[in-house]
Amino acid sequence: MLVDLHFAALGLYVLSAALALAPFWGQSAISRNWTIGTASLGAVLHGVGLLELLQVGISGVVPTLSVLAWFLVLLQIVSEVVLRASTVALFTAPLAAGLVGLALLLGLAPGAEPSAGRNMWFILHVTLSVLGLALLALAFISAALYLWQFRELKAKRFGAVFQLFPPLERLDRLNHVALIAGFPALTVGVLLALGYARRFAGGLHVDAAQVVWGSFTWVVLGWTVWVRVARRWAGRRAAFASIAGFAAVVLVYVALKLAQPGTERLL
Amino acid sequence: MSIAVLGVNHRTAPLEVRERFAHAAHEVPKSLARVLSAGATGGVLLSTCNRTEFYLAEPQESVSDAVWSVLAERLADGQRDAREYGYMERDQDAVRHLYRVSAGLDSMVLGESQIQGQVRDAWESSRPQAGPVLHRLFQSALLVGARVRTETRLGTGTASVPSAAVSVATKIFGDLTGRSAIILGAGDMAELAATCLAAEGARVVMVANRTYERARAIAEQLGARALTLDQAWPHFAETDIVLCSTAAPHAVVTWERVAGPIGARHGRPLCILDLAVPRDVESSVGQLENVFLYDVDDLQSVAGQAAAQRRGEIPAAEGIVNEEVERFWAWYGGLAVVPALREFRDRLDQVRAAELERALRRFKHLSADDQAQIDQFSRALLNKFLHQPTVALKDAADRGRAYGLLEALKELFRIGRGDHDA
Numbered sequence: 143m144l145v146d147l148h149f150a151a152l153g154l155y156v157l158s159a160a161l162a163l164a165p166f167w168g169q170s171a172i173s174r175n176w177t178i179g180t181a182s183l184g185a186v187l188h189g190v191g192l193l194e195l196l197q198v199g200i201s202g203v204v205p206t207l208s209v210l211a212w213f214l215v216l217l218q219i220v221s222e223v224v225l226r227a228s229t230v231a232l233f234t235a236p237l238a239a240g241l242v243g244l245a246l247l248l249g250l251a252p253g254a255e256p257s258a259g260r261n262m263w264f265i266l267h268v269t270l271s272v273l274g275l276a277l278l279a280l281a282f283i284s285a286a287l288y289l290w291q292f293r294e295l296k297a298k299r300f301g302a303v304f305q306l307f308p309p310l311e312r313l314d315r316l317n318h319v320a321l322i323a324g325f326p327a328l329t330v331g332v333l334l335a336l337g338y339a340r341r342f343a344g345g346l347h348v349d350a351a352q353v354v355w356g357s358f359t360w361v362v363l364g365w366t367v368w369v370r371v372a373r374r375w376a377g378r379r380a381a382f383a384s385i386a387g388f389a390a391v392v393l394v395y396v397a398l399k400l401a402q403p404g405t406e407r408l409l
Numbered sequence: 410m411s412i413a414v415l416g417v418n419h420r421t422a423p424l425e426v427r428e429r430f431a432h433a434a435h436e437v438p439k440s441l442a443r444v445l446s447a448g449a450t451g452g453v454l455l456s457t458c459n460r461t462e463f464y465l466a467e468p469q470e471s472v473s474d475a476v477w478s479v480l481a482e483r484l485a486d487g488q489r490d491a492r493e494y495g496y497m498e499r500d501q502d503a504v505r506h507l508y509r510v511s512a513g514l515d516s517m518v519l520g521e522s523q524i525q526g527q528v529r530d531a532w533e534s535s536r537p538q539a540g541p542v543l544h545r546l547f548q549s550a551l552l553v554g555a556r557v558r559t560e561t562r563l564g565t566g567t568a569s570v571p572s573a574a575v576s577v578a579t580k581i582f583g584d585l586t587g588r589s590a591i592i593l594g595a596g597d598m599a600e601l602a603a604t605c606l607a608a609e610g611a612r613v614v615m616v617a618n619r620t621y622e623r624a625r626a627i628a629e630q631l632g633a634r635a636l637t638l639d640q641a642w643p644h645f646a647e648t649d650i651v652l653c654s655t656a657a658p659h660a661v662v663t664w665e666r667v668a669g670p671i672g673a674r675h676g677r678p679l680c681i682l683d684l685a686v687p688r689d690v691e692s693s694v695g696q697l698e699n700v701f702l703y704d705v706d707d708l709q710s711v712a713g714q715a716a717a718q719r720r721g722e723i724p725a726a727e728g729i730v731n732e733e734v735e736r737f738w739a740w741y742g743g744l745a746v747v748p749a750l751r752e753f754r755d756r757l758d759q760v761r762a763a764e765l766e767r768a769l770r771r772f773k774h775l776s777a778d779d780q781a782q783i784d785q786f787s788r789a790l791l792n793k794f795l796h797q798p799t800v801a802l803k804d805a806a807d808r809g810r811a812y813g814l815l816e817a818l819k820e821l822f823r824i825g826r827g828d829h830d831a
Binding site for chain 2: 291295296298300304308309310311312374375376377378379380
């Protein structure tokens, strides 16, 4: 059932990606209700699958990938409904499909910490940290869309990107909101990890790689929020900061994972 | 049984003529009443800045004179006869004309949607005089317009320079509500674009011109503040949109004048729309960070792309129009078949009865039974003769092809004319 639900969600995410891409291939724009509806149905099925996954624990790479994909799709739906930023799906839908596909490929089994995986502190830590990460990814996506649209507007190219991408200010606002919401989520996630380590694991069961990556991600997200809020960066400069921050977080993760391979633990 | 449209539009009459023919809503009933009194069962007057058209149900020959006479009275002395600016379409062509109008296929800006509201308004204001056929026709015309806009991309994009200016600004700022705009110069195009921006919620806060007096005249119209050009440059630091349309022979918005204030914007974009020819803004201004500069050529390119895209949708839109014309005409044809058939049968029955009476006068020796037999025989014979034409006509009506047959029937048997000469 768990695998079936993930396969169903995967199919709907692929369809959602195709619907988002269709207008760029010269097809008629699909009704907004269809694109939102497809993603929403996928998210519901995926959510039910995650509830099942919770029963066995959500530690390890595979559950994290699944949760991250789910949050990305939820954020895609929110972006589309609240900010009418439909083209966010160009990135989020294929990314979510890829993450779910990878999770299925690796096998939807719990990680190395089944007891921790069922602990509420741990579940909240994973949920909020992954939400923070998904919001950082959304900030990256909105920044990429911003720079793309910016380049087209500056170059006076009035093609598909001009027609179909959201306005610059809306993308800038999406970036701002994603960062502002992501930072507290990640902060609480990190604090919960510290609390969990002290209370249940006696502060002993934490790998250095986890600490390094968690702290690094928190610092990067904090920095991007700081430059936007305190230094009043906006537009292109803020977009570059978001892209650089997200790229750094991904690169550090990949480097740490290469140093310590395996799917049982996130790091 | 007939529908006709008589009128003028942007293709047949210049603006100075069209504006004379244009009817305010309160003038419509009077003009329509005059035309209908010349012989028509229903009428709708569609009057916009681009067209004045009388749609008429069952018009008689004298109606066209009444229409041209109503319009001619509005012409100035020395202008040509109204008929010379006009056109007339009949029956399916008239229906097709209205459907094309409602779909935006006959508009000056292809696919514009404003016309649909105008068709609705015309129908509403002429409703007491429209009659059932035109009531149905206008109702269906609105549905055709909606169908074309839903099923094709005829109405997408922006097809004029002022609307392209709004479209570009919208792509930068999203919602224009509350965005501030400065107008440099007093050109008509900038004023028009400013009106379009204001319609989207933008505020024109300042109007700057080389001469203060001219700036003040426009500023008062737009509820803005008047400035001289030299006073305008520092305001580039806080405004969102600059519309340029001065008559200067050289660029007045230079890199130096914009680069200073732009530093205080903290990365907020500035959209400069240069609608002047020759251009008001140095092209180097467009290279400044977060400054988006567009001239008339750029905006025409946006409008042109949309227009080209719209032109590509014409075959699909015409297909919908033709399909709906067929549908309407099937309904309209069916409407006339039953009374025409009844009259046809009555007419032939009168002939039968008259001939029978004449024959029976000569055969007085026949018994009452025999005479009844002959009467029965004549009725059966008439029914036999009428059976095939009746079936064919009803079948044609079901397929929407009754119009030609009906017209032939009317012509051959003088039906619907009230002149019984049998």
